[in-house]
Amino acid sequence: MKDDVETRISPDGLRYVSKTQGTAFPTALGYTISCFVCGRHRPRTQMASFLLAGGRQWRCKGSC
Numbered sequence: 001m002k003d004d005v006e007t008r009i010s011p012d013g014l015r016y017v018s019k020t021q022g023t024a025f026p027t028a029l030g031y032t033i034s035c036f037v038c039g040r041h042r043p044r045t046q047m048a049s050f051l052l053a054g055g056r057q058w059r060c061k062g063s064c
Contacts, residue, residue, distance in 0.1 A: 031044075032044070034058075035058065035060045036057040036058060036059050037059045037060065038060065038064035044058070046060065047059065047060060047061060048061045
C-alpha cells in the first residue's frame, strides 16, 4: 500500500515552490516538445510553429 503524499500550498498561493522548466524527455539532440496534432515528442528542430487562438502551438514538420 502506498503512503499518502501530502501537498502543501505556500503562503503566496502556489503549490510548487520551484520547478525546473522544460520537458522530462531529454534526447541526444536536446529536449523535445510534443506535437499539437499527433502528440509525439520530437526535437524542436523537427517541429513547425503556428498560431491558434492567439497562442503559438507546435506541430510536426511535413506530416505526422
